[in-house]
Amino acid sequence: MVVVNSIENGIVIDHIRVGNGLKVLEKLGIDTTKNTVALIMNASSGKHERKDIIKIENSEWIDLTALGLLDHTATVNIIQNHVITKKIKLSLPERVVDVIKCKNPRCVTSVEPSIPHIFHLVDPKTEEYRCEYCDEIIKV
């Protein structure tokens, strides 16, 4: 069994959908040269469940909007002096800016420089977002 120590101060992203951990790490832009980071893949969770976990030492902030979009089933634990001081449950964000890009080749975002890529949640059940500009529906 692989043993990863608990962290004294920092953030633990727990219950990441199994197989999704590396993507979350990359997309959140967590600086692995600055912080000590542990990515635990396919860890046991409950009796039959599996999950990924990311531990970031000495970090106080992550982009919860982006994380909510990437994996809203995950939970975020804030650790201080080895103790969980705050537990954050994620949900799909209503509005996301510059996290995903519109896939419609006819969308103005494909040609206009320096404009934010903005999406609005259409339906949390279907996990679909609508592009602010062209209305293209994207399933995340």
Place this chain on the structure above:
Amino acid sequence: MADLLGRNLLEPGDFSAEELAGLFDLADVIADAPADFDRRAVGKILATLFFEPSTRTRLSFEAAMLRLGGQVIGFSEAGSSSAMKGESIADTVRTVACYSDIIAMRHPKEGSARIGAIHSNVPLINAGDGGHHHPTQTLTDMLTIRRKMGRLDNLTIGLAGDLKFGRTVHSLINAMKIYPNIKFVLMSPEELKVPDFVKYDIQSGNGSTFVETTDMQGAMKELDILYMTRVQRERFFNEEDYIRLKDRYILDNDKMSYAKEDMIVLHPLPRVNEIAVEVDSDPRAVYFEQAKNGMFVRMALILSLLGIE
């Protein structure tokens, strides 16, 4: 019409039913006596920014402004604009807003009008943004429906042809969904069905519903309005797809024989071959009258956005 002063029109849903009713009332007054309005916009300048070729929409806007006594500046293709030099939409609009009182903009990219509106400090009218929306065509369609049918509610509206890239279709649905008891009959080949966002639009309406079918003849008898569209060559990346799909829905006298006596046929024009010329003499074919209404409703829109009584 003070409610619309300084506003933009990016999609038909930008205006409430009451605001639209006021606009159509004004368009009716203009249509009855256009000469009474020929000095209303003296000293005002409309800028027509057409990054994509257009004949009737641009001419309709220009005719509308000239008939109001105003003046027009602009360009009619991207090649004669600073877009060729790589200027962004934002910068072009920001600059032109310094020269004009109101802007009508057409651009091939979807959502371009929203970018323009963000950067304009004068009212901006979307004159077509790719396959997305074409709200002044919709105002034209709605004014024609109201003048011909006497109402905008309790209607079964058939839409045929290119429902995927047909921005006039998307805009008409977006506008008509707010009226009670509207049923849309969507007739298209599988490859040209309406995008999902349009279906969401219908579902968010005032009890509006839709059915999809490939059988145009079978659907004709229940329609109050038939909205024909052209399969647009310029929306296809692949010429073969265009050739395969362009002749799938053609309205002729035989199909018209299945329709109600008081049904009306609309078309945003230009027509290629999707309506046989023989249909033109049918009194239910109102697409040329529709074009004239387009100018009147644009006159009403310009006056309203400029806050001119």
